[in-house]
Amino acid sequence: MTAVEAPAVDPVRAARLAELGLSWQPSGQAALRGPLLRLAEECDRAFTTLAQIWQADEERHPASLPAQRLQRVDYLRSFPHQATLAARLAEQEANLDAFLDGPVLREDGTVAVTELAAVTQVLTPAACYHLFNDHLGETFDAPRYLTTRNTCFRNERYYVPLRRLSSFTMREVVCLGTSAEVVDFLEQARAALDAFFELVDLPLEWLTATDPFFRPRANPRYIMQRVEPVKHEATYGGDLAIASINRHHDHFGVNFELTRGEEPAHSGCVAFGIERWLFAITDRHGTDPADWPRLADAAAKVRSGLGGGRV
Template sequence: MTETRVDISHVRPEVIGQLTYSTYFIDELIHDVQHEAGELTIRHTSPKSEDDLRARISTLIERFTHAEFGFKEGILSEHRVTTPYSGNILAELLQQNIVKELEPGLFLFREPFVSLLQFFDESFVKKIGRHFGAQQEYYPAIIHGDTLDKTNHFTSFPEHIHFVTHLREDLDVIESFARDVRQAGGWAGHAPAIDQSHVMAQPRYTINPATCYHCYEGLQGEVLAGDGVVRTAVSKVHRYESKNHREFGRLLDFTMREVIFVGKPDFVKERRAKSIELLQQLVTEWELDCYIENANDPFFTNDFQVKASFQRNQEMKYELRMSVPYLDQTISVSSSNFHSTTFGNAFQIKAGKRPAVTGCMAFGLERWVFAFLAQYGLDEARWPQKLLAEFRTWRDGHVH
């Protein structure tokens, strides 16, 4: 194992996390990235030269530290409380077999994690979605590449994308593939030797990386009635994040509930503002230690500064971050987003005679459960009174 150390003392604190996250993507043989005391330490087995690796890291540093554009920060609201639990909740969940790690970023969940996830999901629909009369929709797990292209995901977050493919429709290919796997003693022995250009078809689909994309696809070419529509849906979404999947908050496969606003500017802006207000009321009632801050998406490409600073300066993205006491850090569990006419134009959705604007509030359900349990633990007697009462009422209604 080789160590490469890079001075990052000049890097702004607010982008060090993004730099560390992205460093894993410069070479697949990077095994660990740590930052401490103004220095980035990369442990790797890459055959690339030291100069080559440093040049790649310098490219990322320039991308995330270029200071031509402003980077507006700010806390929209805070709800800080002292919570009763500070143990290593992930270790406890694993020890009690409530959560089982199949591989980094891929988990199996059991009770009570599952009930809490379902309870949070239904609470968000009841307390936020229904306030706007949101209509439920149900989406596929995959999305066509042409549709994803319209969302600019290929150019903004290319590292996230999971492509879906299949064996080519060719009898010789299919039979030789099955024979080779059998002779290799199974998939594990054969997979590294697959000539994908020969065996696999050109991908047409990807696994969907965001719930709301299907909503805009479903409204494509429509002229909305009245001032706009509100939809809500929950779906599995997938984002590849390299070695970052070793963090529990970076799941390969996770569940996202969204409340989605599509319509005229005032219609969307007013509902977005109200949804944030409802979320603030909810975290207060449930006594959660958290805050809402101005934020930006983790754009990967070299126009990071342009896109991120625009989002922040226009306050197009807010994140609700809950504290995780045993890690002494916070984790984003929800986001509130305003996209202007980006998706209205891309999908030719009209509100009146003009392109519709869109916005959404998203909830990462596994993160919600993890952060809540990190603050209050598994002992229900220590849970906030109102949340516990609502959870028990919900649970009694779901006993089969």
């Protein structure tokens, strides 16, 4: 990929975000503390409250996935430019001695690696992959609703504090079921999100989108997504997707041997990028925490309005 310069960052805003608890690394990683960390946790509480509209079961997963499992859906061929691989030094003593005899770290800050062990793990690119992998081969006799949060990793051409990161936090809610059950879930989710956005005074526009395929025009999945849109993003300020609704059809069901009754399960998900929510809220409502909306309370109102249980 050719190098692309990151958009300019407002230094006044950057300084205020630092006061609120943002530590930013040029590698595209952010650390949070203080008010911003508390806001991030409230965002997640709000999203888990919304997940309880369907009484979604919470799961927790590790930081990486077996490459062999992820490749069931051709991830590495579709997104090689974004994949972050978990690499380590080959464990042979001679190789480790060679590493220790070298500079270990070069003057430019890069690690002076010697031979690497076989790479078998990919750092989590999206939280929902774990859900499909962890339920490999299962059969469901009713629609299944799951939710999880994970730190996700993606290589990007540039990074912008809170807007575009190399590692970021993603909360997802997934439905596994028949085609009709998934469509019903996604319609309910969009209605719930619209009500939530209104309560927290966050103006968002739903835009049709595609996944960021490598060489998209050579990938039949990209062409299919253009012909039959399956991804819709809730976009703030015209260009920042802070949530998305995705219909997978039976793509994951077939490749992870998930069945609903006797047919491959269909699936769909709702995803939230938590750091992007921090940007949107502080941009819309300002940088005084006293002015920030009570997100968890708003989510509870939405859940209550939809019956407070599985719908």
